[in-house]
Amino acid sequence: MLDPRAPLPFQATVHPEARAARRLTWDSREAGPDVAFVALPGERMHGNAFVERALAAGAPFVLTDLDVPRAVRVADAQAALFAWARAERGRAPLVVGVTGSAGKTTAKSYVAAALDALFMPVFNTMPAIACFLIESGGAGQPLVVEMGIDRVGEMAELVDLVRPDVGVITTIGPAHLEQLGSIEGIAREKGVILRGVDGGPVRALVGAQAAAFYPGVDRYGFGDVTFAGEDLRVTPEGASFSFAGVPVSLPLSSTVQAEAAVLGLVLAREAGVDVADAASRLAGVSVPGGRYRVHRGRFTVIDDAYNASPVAVRAALDALSGWAGADGDGAGRRISVLGRMLELGPTERALHAEVGAYARERADLSFGVGAFAAELGERAFATVPELVGALLAEVRDGDVVLIKASRGISWTPERRAQEGVGLDVVVSALLEARDGPTSA
Template sequence: MVDPFCALPFFAAVHPEARPARRLTWDSREAGPDVAFVALPGERMHGNAFVEQALAAGAPFVLTDLDVPRAVRVDDAQAALFAWARAERARSPLVVGVTGSAGKTTAKSFVAAALDAQFMPVFNTMPAIACFLIELGGSGRPLVVEMGIDRIGEMAELVDLVRPDVGVITSIGPAHLEQLGSIEGIVREKGVILRGVQGEPVRALVGAQASAFYPGVDSYGFGPVTHAGEDLTVTAQGASFRFAGVPVTLPLAARVQAEAAVLALTLAHEAGVALPEAAVRLAAVSVPGGRYRVHPGRFTVIDDAYNASPVAVRAALDALNGWPGRRISVLGRMLELGPTERELHAGVGEYARSHADLTFGVGAFAAELGDRAFATVPELTAALLAEVRDGDVLLVKASRGISWTPERRAQEGVGLDVVVRALLAARG
């Protein structure tokens, strides 16, 4: 419950008709009788333009500098939101921050399951994280926060807001290069999560793939790492391994999910959680759609279409390579790769050709990504539906281009969730 009459960490004039809310939003369309509205500055318009709309929808209160009914009136709504978030975060017994070039959402989901923690939804902007901390910081349960960045300085801002007790980097690879500049820039910026704010201690952990970039930092995964799972086996049915003598089985999972489970069990052990109980919860983890979600049937569709970077696509192709049957890769454009994007797409395409029996590409770099190249998503979809047969395994992966129009998404070969839906519908 979000109570505007609690001891706020900033000066506010609280309207007498304001009342507690179940949660907060900065999108006035989500405001309602249980959802309060925070009026934040936007790229085009200030949230103040939508305060009346939120009030009309029944918002319990609005955080704003306007003098309106049910206002929690402050000089700066954004600064107040962040101050409130820091205060509520301080009430949490444990906060885990997760970043990386790939695998953030998977790691977050597994860590939250092992710790029986509250965790961030997919949308992980600064305002979203602030609202999450305010809503759940005082729940008494650990919190797990996904901390993605796409510009220099952003991780420092996130760390200052979240103050993670544990900082995790899952992997390092070329992603958001247009803003971060280079692999070295990515290593430097993401590495901020491993250091505390003003000397505060942080438990730092990095995945096996990222360990070479952070010498001396504890690592997790399989092989020569600090915290290792043992006897990993990956089949079409899933992944299994042992950790500290405890058997772990993850249905329909691959190595990436198994590594996330090792991270989760490492943190659970350090938090005093019984590992057999944590392992049971891990077996039931379901990651959000588009993140290596396996749809078995007369042909199998691996929906990994939520987003893509070179390191993430290679990991998905490694998983595809372990499946029986005819393996088909369906790849689209990876965004924000800077001036070397053609070379990076070509490298991924070469990897796909060595890991799949048939390779399909779509959009601007279709020929680099696959032997069967298509200009648009509708053309690709039609060709796939004509080609696929019983026993096939199809991996679908590309960046989203979430702010693009549907027409541009189809033309550029991003947002291949529409391909996944068509395949599943055709399968019956």
């Protein structure tokens, strides 16, 4: 429980009616009898505008500078939240921070399973991370935190908040170029996670793809790396390999998942966790929707639509190329359906063309939609509804269909459809056409 009457790492005036909560939120819509509300500054409005709504919903307390019932009143709610998070983080036995241009969420999920750790859900903003640290720091379990950035200086801020004992970089590639400027800039900014606070000690690991950017740092994965899985085999049924003599089997997974599993096993072994026990937990990992989730059936849909960058799309296309059709006899076609990748800066057209050329090599049939449809696929469509109609008319039993694009979650539905982002609607349409409206 989060008790506002317990000693706090900041100065506060606690209202006599304030009571303990189980969770914290900065979204007043999530406030309730067990969920306290933190009133933070926003891009458009300050959270103070929603304090009354949170109180009406029964929030046990509100962290704010306002003099209201059940207030934990502070001079600066955001500074207080971060100070609280740092204090609670200090109670955790091990904290792993994961960043990279692609594969962060997958790595986070596999590391958490191997370590039997607590990990953050999808959101990875500074307030979300702070709330997670406050809620979980005293649980006595390792913590795994996804640390994504899209501007210069942000990783330094995250490292100061999270203070990871282990810093991991999965991949380096063109993503968020509008703010980070270049591949070298991306590598430099993400590399801050390997140095720790004020250059303090941190266990640093990088994936094989990122190794060239960080000479001398221990590498994990397969092949010529410091910590390698052996005898990797990837089929439509999944990936299998061995690590330290322990067999590992990952159903419906690709090389990306296998590399994340190696990372998890490396960290488990170093933490004194039995490798065989860790490997058994890896077999049950379920990543969030939209991240290489395979839906088998009379045709197979690979839902990788949560987000996209050039390095992530290439990895997904590599995985697609290993399929021989959902019926297993090679009769089915491998179909890629790609939409726009966001925040690539002035070189975005060339980067889309490169990815599209790779799709034509790895897939039997390629579709593109939105702003760079012609670059992404041999069959190009201006809008998502047009794409869906053509795709449903084309797909047949035995095919394997990969769906991947950026999200554009702040855009209107109309702009999403026009620009070809957020292709989760295409996944839903395919599954409904294949299985009926009850498909999940």
